[in-house]
Amino acid sequence: MASSSSGAEAAAASLLKREARSERARLMSPVLLGLGIAACGIAQAILLARLLATLLGRADAGWAELAAAAALALLMAALGIAQERAQLAAGEDAKARLRAAAFARLLAAGPADDRAVGEKSALVVERIEALEGYFARWLPAAMLAVLAPLMVAAAAAIADPLSGLILFAGGLLVPVMQAITGIGAAQASRRQFAALQRLSGRFLDRMRGLPVLVLFNQQQAEAERLGVAANDLRRRTMRVLRVAFVSAGAMELIIAAVLASLAYQHGALVRGTHPAPVTALFTLLLVPAFFAPLRAFSAAYHEQLAARGAAADLAPLLDAPEAEGLLLEDVPPKVTITFQDVKLRYAPDRPPALDGLSLRVTAGETLLLTGASGAGKSTVLRILMGFRRPDGGRVAINGRDAMLLKPAELRRLCSYVGQRAFIFRASIRDNIRFARPEADDAAVEAAARAAQVMEFAAALPQGLDTQVGEGGFGLSGGQAQRVAVARAFLRDTPLVLLDEPTAHLDPGTEAVVLDAVRRLCIGRTAIVATHARAARKAFGQMLELQAGRAAGGGSRMAGE
Structure with missing residues (x-):
């Protein structure tokens, strides 16, 4: 002491x-x-x-x-x-x-x-x-x-x-x-x-x-x-x-x-x-x-x-060492994600979050990660967003070691939609533009249409300029999720990461959000962590995780 x-x-x-x-x-x-x-x-x-x-x-x-x-x-x-x-x-x-x-x-x-x-x-x-x-x-x-x-x-x-x-x-x-x-x-x-x-x-x-x-x-x-x-x-x-x-x-x-x-x-x-x-x-x-x-x-x-x-x-x-790593010259138009025997443990007294996980998602494909809570689905997304570094194994993007990049550079490659979208106290337009502040109104409106935000925004008094309260007050859960998907459309990155994007939604709203998510994933490499059965029907490739490994102890590769 x-x-x-x-x-x-x-x-x-x-x-x-x-x-x-x-x-x-x-x-x-x-x-x-x-x-x-x-x-x-x-x-x-x-x-x-x-x-x-x-x-x-x-x-x-x-x-x-x-x-x-x-x-x-x-x-x-x-x-x-x-x-x-x-x-x-x-x-x-x-x-x-x-x-x-x-x-x-x-x-x-x-x-x-x-x-x-x-x-x-x-x-x-x-x-x-x-x-x-x-x-x-x-x-x-x-x-x-x-x-x-x-x-x-x-x-x-x-x-x-x-x-x-x-x-x-x-x-x-x-x-x-x-x-x-x-x-x-x-x-x-x-x-x-x-x-x-x-x-x-x-x-x-x-x-x-x-x-x-x-x-x-x-x-x-x-x-x-x-x-x-x-x-x-x-x-x-x-x-x-x-x-x-x-x-x-x-x-x-x-x-x-x-x-x-x-x-x-x-x-x-x-x-x-x-x-x-x-x-x-x-x-x-x-x-x-x-x-x-x-x-x-x-x-x-x-x-x-x-x-x-x-x-x-x-x-x-303030004294913590700054993250080191390489910088990207340009964001590649397509990415292929590969995990090879990746291991990660959050604390010595806890079981491993990932225990030798191997997977591969080729450019333009969508991989659905399923499994019980704690199986390691969200951990995969955290690694790809640069918020965690694996203890062992190799994570590669387009065949090159992704962990050599600065964490901020990893985030340049991806768009993220979580379980609950955080909506700021501002207009719907400003909440969408938050993903790319320099975007003009035409780009914001195109993203809103792609995510089906316009379906409910058109009925509001001021359309996309309608003000919403802190935490999304004034929007339903499904509407807030569509705003989050619109952000991902506007950000327009080659990699899309989604963590339970339809959790807590009723079946009707879930179908609308899944439709927007499916269109978001077209032409992009996407990894979707979810329990939803409807999502399993919407996406073809699926990998079930169990205790940080692919179920059955082997590895599965999307596209195989």
């Missing part, structure tokens, strides 16, 4: 360091602006020291110094605004880049990523959102916490070496204090993010299944369970905030100690016997300028803790 935790911490640190290097150019702007604010603070302290000494009758300053101090105050405010904008820009840039990378990895993995939908959503939204403070506040604050106090302490040391030494010693106590208060804080932050991820994932999953909860009268019980999870998140969040409050209190204690030390050293100022009153006042007025960047560092400390917890969850996704 300890090695797993240390491994997660190392992966998180590596991810944050890599992303910090990518943001280095953007972070220089807020750091330079912060140094400008510190320089203005030093100059303003000199002017204010002369003005105060004048009030005590120990110096000679006038309206010019007062006007200069006011101008510096305005300049510092302007620099502060510019610094805040630069920090926000750095944070937004980092979030946009990380979110694009995480989303691209999730899309590339597809169904092979077994995380729940809610967990994936939490990764792309909450986890990356938690990293904004790391780039926008923590990194600039960490750099300024070293550079700006050194500049201020050097100015104090020039005026009075002992005062500069006191400021420097006080500054050294801040990271020590942060380290002490931060013991266990990173672990608490990770636990908080884990609780947030569980709550986010559970809430999203339950919202998607809200009709089921209502039908089984479980809405009140589920609300109570969500309340328990939310209360657990509240407790963990308060533990993280407790660290932030302790850190802030320790910072105030250090500032008070430094002020007391400087006041003791320059105590003669109160008695009016100090030999250099302007110097004494100058060193005292430098305390706010010295600790301002250290305050920002302390305030941003919890941002770093939160970022480490978020990065520990993101690192397995």
